[in-house]
Amino acid sequence: MSELEFVLAAEGLSVSFPSKIGRTEVLDGVSFAVARGGWTTCVGPSGCGKTTLLRALAGLIEPDEGRIRVDGEVGARSSAMAYLPQRDTLLPWRSALHNAVLGSELARHPRAGALEEARELFVRFGLSDAVHQYPNQLSGGMRQRVAVIRTYLTHREILLLDEPLGALDPLTRTSLQGWLLDVWRELGKSILLVTHDVEEALLLSDRVLVLSPRPAHLRTVIDPSLRRPRSRSAPDFVRQKEELLNLLCEVET
Amino acid sequence: MSDRAKRVVAPALLLASLFAAWELTVHIAHVPGYILPPPSRIVVTFFLQFGMLWPHILVTVAEVVYGLLLGSALGLLLATAIVYVPVIEWAVHPLIIASQMIPVFAIAPLLIVWLGYGLWPKVIVTALICFFPIVVNGVDGLRSASEETLELFRSLGASRWQTFIKLRWPGSLPALFSGWKIGATLSVVGATIGEWIGATRGLGYLMRQSNALLRVDVVFAAILALALVGLLLFGIVRIIERLVLRWRQPTSG
Numbered sequence: 001m002s003e004l005e006f007v008l009a010a011e012g013l014s015v016s017f018p019s020k021i022g023r024t025e026v027l028d029g030v031s032f033a034v035a036r037g038g039w040t041t042c043v044g045p046s047g048c049g050k051t052t053l054l055r056a057l058a059g060l061i062e063p064d065e066g067r068i069r070v071d072g073e074v075g076a077r078s079s080a081m082a083y084l085p086q087r088d089t090l091l092p093w094r095s096a097l098h099n100a101v102l103g104s105e106l107a108r109h110p111r112a113g114a115l116e117e118a119r120e121l122f123v124r125f126g127l128s129d130a131v132h133q134y135p136n137q138l139s140g141g142m143r144q145r146v147a148v149i150r151t152y153l154t155h156r157e158i159l160l161l162d163e164p165l166g167a168l169d170p171l172t173r174t175s176l177q178g179w180l181l182d183v184w185r186e187l188g189k190s191i192l193l194v195t196h197d198v199e200e201a202l203l204l205s206d207r208v209l210v211l212s213p214r215p216a217h218l219r220t221v222i223d224p225s226l227r228r229p230r231s232r233s234a235p236d237f238v239r240q241k242e243e244l245l246n247l248l249c250e251v252e253t
Numbered sequence: 254m255s256d257r258a259k260r261v262v263a264p265a266l267l268l269a270s271l272f273a274a275w276e277l278t279v280h281i282a283h284v285p286g287y288i289l290p291p292p293s294r295i296v297v298t299f300f301l302q303f304g305m306l307w308p309h310i311l312v313t314v315a316e317v318v319y320g321l322l323l324g325s326a327l328g329l330l331l332a333t334a335i336v337y338v339p340v341i342e343w344a345v346h347p348l349i350i351a352s353q354m355i356p357v358f359a360i361a362p363l364l365i366v367w368l369g370y371g372l373w374p375k376v377i378v379t380a381l382i383c384f385f386p387i388v389v390n391g392v393d394g395l396r397s398a399s400e401e402t403l404e405l406f407r408s409l410g411a412s413r414w415q416t417f418i419k420l421r422w423p424g425s426l427p428a429l430f431s432g433w434k435i436g437a438t439l440s441v442v443g444a445t446i447g448e449w450i451g452a453t454r455g456l457g458y459l460m461r462q463s464n465a466l467l468r469v470d471v472v473f474a475a476i477l478a479l480a481l482v483g484l485l486l487f488g489i490v491r492i493i494e495r496l497v498l499r500w501r502q503p504t505s506g
Contacts, residue, residue, distance in 0.1 A: 058408045083408040085401040093423045093500045106411045106419070134500040154409060 007190045008034040008057070008080075008158055013066035015049070015056055016215075025215035026052045029066065032209050032218055034158065034192050039184055041193045041201040044211030044219075045248060050194040051086060053216070054160045057192070058083035070157065082156040084147055086163050090135040096146045097122065097131045103154035114153070121149050125183060141172040145179065152187055161193045165200065177203060181228075198244045202237060203230050210247060220247070287467040299474040310478050312455040316372060316444040317486065320379020324436060328384040329429075332391030336421070353385055357446050365451040375447030375455070382443035383436030390432030394425025427501065430494040437490045441483040456482075 013030045016023040026049040034040045044050055056063050059078030070080040082103070090099045097118055104114040122131055127149065130142050138146065144164050151159050164180070165173045177200060184191055184204075195201055201208045208222040222244065226236055254262070272292040278284070279291040286294065299306070331349070335342040357378055364374035398420050406416045448457025456475045463471035495502075 055404070060404050060408060078408065079410065081408070083405065085405055087399070087401045089399070089402045089405045091402070091420070091423070093426075093498075102419075103409050106406070106409045106415055136500070 005036055006033040007036040007071060008192070009069040009072075010053075010057065011067045011069070013053070013056060013063045013068070015052055015061060015063050027056070027063070028215035028217045030211070030216060030218050031066075032221065034190055035206065037188050037190055038207065039191045039193065039205040040207045040209065041195060041205035042209045042211060043195060043198060043201045043244070043248065044216060045213045046196055048211050048214050049216040050196075050211065051162055053211075054083065054162050054192070054194055057081055057158075058160055080157040081160050082151045082154040082158065083160045084151040084162060084164055086166065088135075088140075088143055088147070088167075090143055090147055090150075092135050095132050095134055096127065096138065096142075099135065099146055100150045100153055102150055107154075118149065118153055121153070124186075125149065125179065139172070140168050141176055144168065144176060148180065148183060152183070152189065158190045158192060161191060163195055164193075165197075166195070173200075180204065198241055198248065199232065202226070202240055202244065203232065208244070210244070287469055290470040290473060294470050295473040295477060298470040299477050302471060302474060306456075306459070306474060306478055309454060309456050309459045309475070310482065312372075313441075313444050313448065313457070313479070314482055316375040316379055316447065316455065317440045317482065319372070319376040320443055321383055321433075321436060321440045321486075323376060324380035324382070324384035324440070325387055325433065327380060328387030328391055328432070328436075331384070332388050332395060332425075333417075335388070335392050336395040349385065349388060352381070357382055357443065358450070361447055361450040364447075370451055370453055374450075375444050375452065378447035379440045379443035382446075383440045386435040386439070387429070387432040390428040390435075391425060394428030394432075395421045397428065398424045427498060430490070430498065433490050434487060434494075437486045438483055441479055441486070445479060 009031075010033070011031050013027050014025070015027040016025045018024075030053060032040075042050055042053065052061070055061050057068060057077070058081045060083070067074050068077045070077050090096075091102070094102070097115065100118040100122070101111070101114040105111065119131065122128055125145065127142070127145055130138055130146060133142075135143055135146070148159075148161070148164060151161070165176050168176060181204060193201075193204065202224050205224065208224065210219045210222065211217070212219045222240070224230075224240060226234070226240070230237060232238075276291045276293060279289060290298075331345065335345065360381065361374065361378050364377055368374045368377070402420060402424075403416070406420055411419070444455070445457035445460070448455035449461055452458040456479050460472050460475045463469070463475065
């Protein structure tokens with residue numbers, strides 16, 4: 001792939017936080033690239049710094065070392081990243097629709113157009129009933145859908161999703177995985193997903209980045225190169241899942 | 254009986270039995286009316302003297318409403334300053350707490366010396382009494398925005414003003430309304446204290462005058478009027494709260 005087929009490139013990212021013993025290293029020279037329009041997933045043992053990685057990419061923390069390039073350029077990265085934090089961040093006093101347009105509202109885009117676009121997306125992605133509901137009237141799965149639409153509606157290049165399905169029950173989770181794939185295919189954004197669910201990573205992504213325990217570095221990159229739609233029971237899938245799990249467990253011991 | 258009905262009937266029954274006991278005691282023990290009139294006499298006085306009570310009620314209501322508005326404005330400004338400027342918090346916080354140790358009875362005569370017998374000393378006493386719960390709850394409310402939501406706003410490039418008006422302020426409303434409900438109740442006390450110290454009109458003034466004349470039934474009628482004003486004010490704040498915080502009520506289904 002040529003340089004420009006990657007929308008995002010991280011080069012040697014190191015992040016540390018002040019702690020009692022001086023500084024705690026969280027990321028130790030992480031390098032990877034995200035293909036334009038592709039789905040990249042980052043897995044790693046829990047607490048290895050996956051969230052820190054996303055926050056550094058979103059511009060919420062400054063890396064000690066390393067560079068982040070968007071479209072080959074350094075700088076202005078945060079305006080290219082749409083960050084979906086791990087915990088539920090819908091504003092409880094806004095209806096689903098008004099939550100979805102938060103990004104364009106903060107960017108001072110015209111309101112009517114944003115609402116119209118959001119309404120269309122709600123209809124297209126099975127949220128028509130939720131339009132006027134407040135978050136506490138929605139199920140966990142619906143809330144996450146609204147949050148994903150909100151992330152998309154920032155109209156930024158790259159969606160950074162931090163375990164968007166982490167808090168859901170297995171059934172809702174499975175149906176949302178399919179839903180996320182639909183959204184990604186139809187809207188054509190580049191996605192960087194963080195998850196601890198190996199199956200989810202293999203099911204959804206073009207590339208899987210495997211991080212080591214803290215301080216995290218990139219251990220390996222896996223190209224699932226499985227045909228879509230993927231099946232959890234296909235022999236190839238089962239084999240890759242097995243390998244990936246072994247890799248992560250080996251890393252943890 | 255439904256829970257809703259019980260909530261009306263229970264306090265009504267309790268109140269009715271207390272009044273019945275009072276009424277009986279007064280009659281059986283032949284307590285003279287200038288020491289303790291029976292409730293029936295107080296109610297009769299309230300209605301017979303309503304024409305005389307009404308102008309005093311209006312004066313007290315005006316003081317209470319202005320005092321509550323002034324206290325709320327001061328409370329909100331102070332709460333915002335405390336949340337945004339650490340130095341102000343360190344400087345002002347001990348003073349605010351200390352101010353609550355000073356009995357309002359000590360300040361009210363000074364205010365009357367400085368500002369005369371008019372409306373303003375009472376408004377200020379009322380504001381002084383009810384601003385405290387508003388500051389305390391306002392600070393808690395403004396700080397209740399979660400770290401994740403604040404980061405979301407940062408990643409969306411929100412300005413400080415946007416973060417205040419679209420996140421902190423609406424998020425503070427549930428706590429603020431708790432403060433307002435306490436403030437509304439206290440404001441009636443504040444206005445009465447102000448009038449007690451020095452006034453020519455108002456329910457507090459009327460109580461003092463009637464007390465001196467041994468018209469204990471009028472004192473109680475004024476207390477009844479005060480209680481009704483307080484209840485009405487509390488009710489109004491609650492209705493506004495319900496309207497503003499509609500999103501807190503989950504609808505079934």
